[in-house]
Amino acid sequence: MQSINNKPRYYDVIILGASGFTGKYIVREALKFLNIRSSPLKSIALAGRTQSKLFQALQWAHGPNKGPLPDIPILIADASDPSSLAAICSQTSLILNCVGPYRLHGEPIVAACAAYGCDYLDISGEPEFMERMEAKYHDRAVESGALVVSACGFDSVPAELGMMFNSRQWVEPAVVNSVEAYVSLKSKKRIVLNFTTYESTVLGVANAKQLQELRRSRPKKSRLAIPGPPPCKEESTIEHQKKLGLWAVKLHSADTTIVQRTLSTLIEKPDGLPGVNESADAVAKRKLSGHL
Numbered sequence: 001m002q003s004i005n006n007k008p009r010y011y012d013v014i015i016l017g018a019s020g021f022t023g024k025y026i027v028r029e030a031l032k033f034l035n036i037r038s039s040p041l042k043s044i045a046l047a048g049r050t051q052s053k054l055f056q057a058l059q060w061a062h063g064p065n066k067g068p069l070p071d072i073p074i075l076i077a078d079a080s081d082p083s084s085l086a087a088i089c090s091q092t093s094l095i096l097n098c099v100g101p102y103r104l105h106g107e108p109i110v111a112a113c114a115a116y117g118c119d120y121l122d123i124s125g126e127p128e129f130m131e132r133m134e135a136k137y138h139d140r141a142v143e144s145g146a147l148v149v150s151a152c153g154f155d156s157v158p159a160e161l162g163m164m165f166n167s168r169q170w171v172e173p174a175v176v177n178s179v180e181a182y183v184s185l186k187s188k189k190r191i192v193l194n195f196t197t198y199e200s201t202v203l204g205v206a207n208a209k210q211l212q213e214l215r216r217s218r219p220k221k222s223r224l225a226i227p228g229p230p231p232c233k234e235e236s237t238i239e240h241q242k243k244l245g246l247w248a249v250k251l252h253s254a255d256t257t258i259v260q261r262t263l264s265t266l267i268e269k270p271d272g273l274p275g276v277n278e279s280a281d282a283v284a285k286r287k288l289s290g291h292l
């Protein structure tokens with residue numbers, strides 16, 4: 001793979017923000033894939049602003065008593081330094097961005113990827129960030145061939161796949177009218193919310209008005225025609241789900257927004273969004289998975 005300035009791209013993936021709470025787990029999973037012969041992932045590098053923290057993250061991800069530390073390059077890049085972002089973009093086909101809150105740090109990274117034709121993936125759960133990036137960088141990304149994909153974490157992969165799985169269980173003329181999702185967390189350890197996730201959520205709620213303004217300024221998205229009466233809105237924050245035998249707390253997550261955006265896209269493009277230089281196999285897979 002060549003970068004836009006025709007220098008070779010050395011790494012399949014660069015994990016940016018690899019020293020963070022989530023970044024470390026992503027590195028741990030990536031190392032597992034690197035060790036599988038049939039895996040398409042052959043090379044990774046870690047990137048971030050603090051060399052020592054990145055090294056510690058690599059040590060943690062590798063784990064104790066597992067032999068010598070793998071030879072994974074560590075690159076220095078700061079979200080506030082565009083030249084460092086340009087440098088990492090020219091060395092990889094894909095930046096996996098774990099630097100949050102995205103509304104504070106994400107834009108320069110999306111901008112660099114869109115400019116240098118480097119694919120971008122993140123775990124943002126911040127709708128305002130995602131929609132603002134689409135509004136500002138879509139055209140540039142199309143020109144350079146960069147794919148920019150957000151929300152590939154707990155927000156909102158389970159919701160997307162859950163909705164898709166659910167909707168495929170119905171046999172015509174029955175159709176889905178509404179979907180409610182419940183999450184039950186179980187862990188032997190104490191369940192904690194990391195500070196940056198908390199900060200991202202607080203900033204999202206505090207800036208809800210900006211999202212409304214952005215949406216008003218953008219062309220209206222297609223809406224799904226939902227048959228039957230509208231689902232009744234559950235207003236209370238705490239509810240007792242007698243059928244499930246559980247108490248539930250309403251979660252302000254990005255899931256509803258993300259699933260609605262996917263549905264809008266599939267209404268406009270029932271075969272999904274075409275990629276750049278897709279193989280015939282990829283086209284067939286996209287067409288198959290696009291249909292609900």
Ligand SMILES: NC(=O)c1ccc[n+]([C@@H]2O[C@H](COP(=O)([O-])OP(=O)(O)OC[C@H]3O[C@@H](n4cnc5c(N)ncnc54)[C@H](OP(=O)(O)O)[C@@H]3O)[C@@H](O)[C@H]2O)c1
Nearest residue numbers: 017019020021022078079099100153154155194196197200
């Ligand atoms: N969608 C989901 O399901 C999901 C799940 C978990 C997290 N998240 C989101 O992911 C983001 C990260 O969360 P986290 O808990 O992993 O955060 P974290 O532990 O605070 O880690 C943040 C990372 O970003 C790096 N960073 C901060 N500012 C930077 C800058 N200017 N340039 C380069 N790197 C910088 C930090 O580097 P240093 O080590 O040098 O400080 C650290 O590696 C948050 O926005 C969170 O909401 C989403």
